[in-house]
Amino acid sequence: MATTANIHAPLGAATILHVVDTFYAIYDNAVAWNETRKTRKVLSELSDAQLDDIGLCRADISDV
Numbered sequence: 001m002a003t004t005a006n007i008h009a010p011l012g013a014a015t016i017l018h019v020v021d022t023f024y025a026i027y028d029n030a031v032a033w034n035e036t037r038k039t040r041k042v043l044s045e046l047s048d049a050q051l052d053d054i055g056l057c058r059a060d061i062s063d064v
Contacts, residue, residue, distance in 0.1 A: 036064065039064055040061055040062070040064055042057075043056065043061045043064060046063055
């Protein structure tokens with residue numbers, strides 16, 4: 001009698017992997033959004049002269 005190895009993932013494992021990947025993606029997006037928010041806040045607190053020193057103007061802050 002020949003035996004075969006079960007080389008497939010258990011039923012539902014792929015679905016769980018997709019769910020976990022989705023949560024990681026949501027977390028990564030939230031971290032990136034928060035970093036951008038903090039950067040824009042700090043830049044908006046700079047004077048026009050300071051922004052000019054780093055090569056930006058007020059209109060450029062929204063593009064960061």
